[in-house]
Amino acid sequence: MNAVEYRFQLFIAGDEPNSRLAEQNLRALCQEHLADRHRIEVVDVLHDCEVALAAQIMVAPAVVLTTPRQVTLFGTLADQAKVLAALGV
Amino acid sequence: MSTVIHLSKYRTRIEGLDQILQGGFPEGRTTVIIGGPGTGKSLFGLEFLYRGALADTPGIFISFEERASALRDNAATLGWQLAPLEASGKIFLFESRIDPKAVVTGEFGIQAFLAILDHKIKAMGARCVVIDALDVLMRLISDARREQDELLALHQWLAERDITALLTVKAPRDGDHARHYEFLDYLADCVIHLDNRMLGQLSTRRLRVIKYRGSGFGSNEYPFVIDVPGITLLPISDVGLAHQALGERVPTGLPALDDLIGGGFRRASSVLITGSTGTGKTTLSSLFTQAACARGEKVLYINFEESEAALLSTMRSPGIDLGPALAAGMLTMLTAMPEAMGAEQHLYRAMAVIRQERPSAVVIESASACKRMGTEQAAFEYLMRLINICKEMGITVVTTNQTAGFQNLDEISGIGISSLVDAVIVLRLVEEAGDLQRKLLVMKARGTSHSHRYHDFLITDQGIAVVGEVA
Numbered sequence: 022m023n024a025v026e027y028r029f030q031l032f033i034a035g036d037e038p039n040s041r042l043a044e045q046n047l048r049a050l051c052q053e054h055l056a057d058r059h060r061i062e063v064v065d066v067l068h069d070c071e072v073a074l075a076a077q078i079m080v081a082p083a084v085v086l087t088t089p090r091q092v093t094l095f096g097t098l099a100d101q102a103k104v105l106a107a108l109g110v
Numbered sequence: 111m112s113t114v115i116h117l118s119k120y121r122t123r124i125e126g127l128d129q130i131l132q133g134g135f136p137e138g139r140t141t142v143i144i145g146g147p148g149t150g151k152s153l154f155g156l157e158f159l160y161r162g163a164l165a166d167t168p169g170i171f172i173s174f175e176e177r178a179s180a181l182r183d184n185a186a187t188l189g190w191q192l193a194p195l196e197a198s199g200k201i202f203l204f205e206s207r208i209d210p211k212a213v214v215t216g217e218f219g220i221q222a223f224l225a226i227l228d229h230k231i232k233a234m235g236a237r238c239v240v241i242d243a244l245d246v247l248m249r250l251i252s253d254a255r256r257e258q259d260e261l262l263a264l265h266q267w268l269a270e271r272d273i274t275a276l277l278t279v280k281a282p283r284d285g286d287h288a289r290h291y292e293f294l295d296y297l298a299d300c301v302i303h304l305d306n307r308m309l310g311q312l313s314t315r316r317l318r319v320i321k322y323r324g325s326g327f328g329s330n331e332y333p334f335v336i337d338v339p340g341i342t343l344l345p346i347s348d349v350g351l352a353h354q355a356l357g358e359r360v361p362t363g364l365p366a367l368d369d370l371i372g373g374g375f376r377r378a379s380s381v382l383i384t385g386s387t388g389t390g391k392t393t394l395s396s397l398f399t400q401a402a403c404a405r406g407e408k409v410l411y412i413n414f415e416e417s418e419a420a421l422l423s424t425m426r427s428p429g430i431d432l433g434p435a436l437a438a439g440m441l442t443m444l445t446a447m448p449e450a451m452g453a454e455q456h457l458y459r460a461m462a463v464i465r466q467e468r469p470s471a472v473v474i475e476s477a478s479a480c481k482r483m484g485t486e487q488a489a490f491e492y493l494m495r496l497i498n499i500c501k502e503m504g505i506t507v508v509t510t511n512q513t514a515g516f517q518n519l520d521e522i523s524g525i526g527i528s529s530l531v532d533a534v535i536v537l538r539l540v541e542e543a544g545d546l547q548r549k550l551l552v553m554k555a556r557g558t559s560h561s562h563r564y565h566d567f568l569i570t571d572q573g574i575a576v577v578g579e580v581a
Contacts, residue, residue, distance in 0.1 A: 032222055034219065034221035034222060034225070035221075037219070037221070039216070039217050039218060039219065042216070043216070043218075046216075066221060066222035066225045066226070067221065067225050070222070070225040070226045070228075070229045071229075073222045073225065073226060074204065074226050077205070077206045077207060077208075078222050079174075079206045079208070079220060079222050079223035079226070079247060080218045080219065080220055080221075080222055080223065080247075080250065081218060081219060081221050081222040082218055083218065083222070092211075092213070093209045093211070093212040093213070094212065094213045094214075094215065095212055095213070095214045095215075095218045095250060096214050096215045096216035096217055096218045097215070097216030097217055097218070098215055098216055099215050099216030099217075100215040100216070103213065103215045104213070104215060107213040
């Protein structure tokens with residue numbers, strides 16, 4: 022089994038619906054496909070806008086996979102197959 | 111009794127723009143600048159912020175396309191030093207380059223962007239914001255309704271904060287993503303279009319105000335130049351470009367050329383004769399001068415290229431004698447080195463002669479030499495104002511321009527006067543069977559149907575002729 026850890030930055034905008042949906046979708050996906058080999062850092066852009074600025078993230082929800090490769094996703098992650106393909110999982 | 115509420119204006123401090131906008135951008139409201147690539151949209155935004163920052167008004171610039179470093183470099187070429195203003199908190203310049211490989215699935219909003227903006231606006235006390243290439247952000251949103259929602263939300267968000275905003279958007283290509291332009295046009299209080307048009311090989315940047323809610327504005331197309339120390343618009347056309355209709359035909363002095371352009375140049379029109387050295391520009395303008403004087407019309411010949419004596423002597427070889435016209439006072443020569451004085455003073459001298467002599471035609475030799483007055487911008491303003499004034503007075507203007515290269519047709523003027531030019535005659539040297547042949551092309555002749563082919567242009571000791579058509 023591949024033990025590479027997937028590190029995510031999840032950018033949310035407070036508790037607005039799309040952000041909550043994205044968080045649910047990301048956690049469910051990780052549970053199912055990346056159990057015990059993922060780490061999710063949640064950034065609330067309404068509070069930590071400097072982090073969003075540094076990452077040049079202007080929309081929320083957004084997910085940035087930082088390792089093992091750099092992938093940026095925008096939206097609620099509604100289409101899991103599309104997300105998995107993009108992440109290379 | 112009705113109450114008139116005057117919209118407050120926010121000075122742009124861009125040369126000429128406040129005059130066109132009757133005071134500036136609408137304060138606390140949104141202005142949109144739409145234009146194709148390379149039309150100067152970002153520079154308008156940058157100069158607006160830069161001038162404001164120099165006057166102690168903090169502003170924010172967000173670029174969705176160009177790198178911040180590239181913007182700083184561009185600014186530096188115009189002499190605008192952004193770094194000290196950034197350091198002192200007068201300008202906050204940041205880029206947000208959206209990863210083109212980013213994957214979109216499901217809905218999202220621009221809250222992160224607004225949160226960043228809000229934070230910076232409060233921290234700096236910013237009063238104006240430029241969002242450059244908003245279309246790049248909007249392109250992420252594939253749904254028209256959501257895109258409108260986001261634009262509307264952004265617009266309201268800015269208005270609530272009393273921010274004077276400038277949004278720049280790339281002009282759509284043939285309906286591609288045209289929808290947000292229509293909506294932005296409707297949303298914004300002030301809409302400005304920029305373009306950079308080529309006419310023949312002449313390029314001119316122009317600005318047009320499309321709408322200005324609650325305010326009057328200059329409604330012409332305004333040419334502008336981008337050069338040190340910044341953007342210069344020429345609202346001069348408020349008076350000047352209220353064009354007089356082109357007048358009757360004025361013989362060019364060369365009957366075969368008259369035939370090519372429907373009988374001659376139009377009176378009160380502006381004609382550009384362009385070509386590399388030795389193509390016959392001076393010959394053509396001297397022929398025109400000689401013919402006009404012979405008809406009893408006065409001509410002012412402004413020569414930045416050579417002295418009166420030199421011109422008279424070189425023109426004798428193809429059989430043109432300007433001496434009698436000079437002696438009779440029909441021809442006035444005004445010669446000067448372009449470097450000798452500033453553009454303003456050159457203009458002043460020319461105007462003094464025009465007022466005194468009331469010529470029916472003015473020859474300017476040459477646009478290319480005018481660049482030596484200093485900057486290209488100075489030359490542009492000189493020509494622009496001189497040609498404008500002449501057109502207003504019903505004077506026909508013939509301007510020559512020397513292009514650098516032998517074959518180089520790409521650069522006809524380099525100075526964006528094409529909007530003021532009604533006719534363009536291109537002269538070339540072409541090698542044929544080991545000989546250099548002169549060729550003449552009427553590239554543009556407003557209000558005239560004309561041949562679009564090269565003709566042989568012969569200058570010999572026996573005379574001057576335009577013959578044949580070259581396939």
